[in-house]
Amino acid sequence: DTGVSQDPRHKITKRGQNVTFRCDPISEHNRLYWYRQTLGQGPEFLTYFQNEAQLEKSRLLSDRFSAERPKGSFSTLEIQRTEQGDSAMYLCASSDVTRAGTGELFFGEGSRLTVL
Amino acid sequence: GQQLNQSPQSMFIQEGEDVSMNCTSSSIFNTWLWYKQDPGEGPVLLIALYKAGELTSNGRLTAQFGITRKDSFLNISASIPSDVGIYFCAGARFAGGSQGNLIFGKGTKLSVKP
Numbered sequence: 001d002t003g004v005s006q007d008p009r010h011k012i013t014k015r016g017q018n019v020t021f022r023c024d025p026i027s028e029h030n031r032l033y034w035y036r037q038t039l040g041q042g043p044e045f046l047t048y049f050q051n052e053a054q055l056e057k058s059r060l061l062s063d064r065f066s067a068e069r070p071k072g073s074f075s076t077l078e079i080q081r082t083e084q085g086d087s088a089m090y091l092c093a094s095s096d097v098t099r100a101g102t103g104e105l106f107f108g109e110g111s112r113l114t115v116l
Numbered sequence: 117g118q119q120l121n122q123s124p125q126s127m128f129i130q131e132g133e134d135v136s137m138n139c140t141s142s143s144i145f146n147t148w149l150w151y152k153q154d155p156g157e158g159p160v161l162l163i164a165l166y167k168a169g170e171l172t173s174n175g176r177l178t179a180q181f182g183i184t185r186k187d188s189f190l191n192i193s194a195s196i197p198s199d200v201g202i203y204f205c206a207g208a209r210f211a212g213g214s215q216g217n218l219i220f221g222k223g224t225k226l227s228v229k230p
Contacts, residue, residue, distance in 0.1 A: 042222050043159065106161075109156065110156075110158055
């Protein structure tokens with residue numbers, strides 16, 4: 001399968017613990033995006049990278065959240081000291097820079113986080 | 117965060133019926149997109165619109181970019197059972213520095229009439 005891959009698909013953690021999600025984009029795509037989706041809502045933008053550079057961050061990305069894309073390929077999203085309000089689906093998407101302006105993002109299946 | 121106003125929130129369809137849904141915003145967008153999300157999956161792009169007034173089709177789906185650039189609608193003709201799911205509109209400005217910030221509606225959930 002050559003689509004966007006996310007791991008783990010599901011994560012249950014206790015409040016206060018740290019969690020990390022990984023995203024492997026479509027191989028020829030150099031833009032990678034993180035979105036968050038809560039129940040009954042549409043996805044909300046968190047941040048995006050072009051190659052290894054983080055070009056934009058949403059105000060939703062508090063200082064407990066950090067995203068990296070060290071070699072311009074896969075990306076990680078870490079949430080420190082998780083809170084119950086962090087429970088959500090974390091979606092990764094990628095796009096081709098020549099098509100990025102068209103909004104054609106390809107999404108992964110998401111990583112669902114439950115904070116107890 | 118900001119979200120678009122999408123309606124209806126949910127609707128029931130009978131096979132063969134036509135379906136309409138729309139999306140409005142208080143802000144202007146340069147691009148409108150429609151995605152479909154099935155349970156446990158990420159959104160999949162259905163149609164993208166880049167010009168005010170543009171009407172675009174993808175099989176049984178037709179979408180229009182409103183001339184005010186503040187709205188869009190999606191029609192599905194002759195619905196079939198696999199059309200069930202959640203449909204999201206998304207707007208993008210793609211102006212200035214923002215290249216990644218798609219703003220999504222809350223979704224229209226399509227279900228089959230019992």
